[in-house]
Amino acid sequence: MTPNKNLTPLSDHLCFSLYTTSRAIQRLYIPSLEKHSLTYPQYLILVSLYDLGKISVKRIGEELDLASNTLTPLLKRMEQHGLIKRERSEEDERVVLLTITDFGKKIREESCDLPQILLNKSSLSDKEWNELARLLEKLHQDTKT
Incomplete structure (x- = not known):
């Protein structure tokens, strides 16, 4: 089979460079994240909640570009570890609001x-x-x- 000269090699794909750079950065962060028993997405959630205050699950999903099927288990684990609090909105019970706990703030500050x-x-x-x-x-x- 003759290679197609019009196909871009992997090394020339910008998306691949961004992907591998992102993974390398996350590996660089592992020692600090492990010290605080956090995953990278959990860290991003803490940063967002620390900065934005009480927000909806929908909004944090938009902020971090995470789908609800990815976000929900993350949030449940974070709540079990005392990092965040989830509660239904009084105005609309379909809306779940998130807040960072004092413990979550402490972890956020320690992982700065x-x-x-x-x-x-x-x-x-x-x-x-x-x-x-x-x-x-x-x-x-x-x-x-």
Whole structure:
């Protein structure tokens, strides 16, 4: 079988580069996350709740681009570990609201080193870092469905 010269090799796929970079960053964070018994998605939930306060499950799903079938088990485990509290809205019982507990806030504050871990590992200048962040946000906005 003759290779098709029009097909892009894996090394030239931007999506693959983003995927492997994301996985490498998450591996870099593992020691800090394990110290706090967190997974990366749980960490992101704590960061969001710490910043946004009481929000709906739907909103945090939108914020983190997580489907409810992924989010629900995560939230149940986090509630069992005392990191968050889930409660039904008084205005609409179909809506479940999330809040971070005092223990969750403590864990969030103790895990504040993750962004610095990445900065320390990176050889990007401040200008490059800011440009990368800007371009990634632009690409994200452009590709949202």
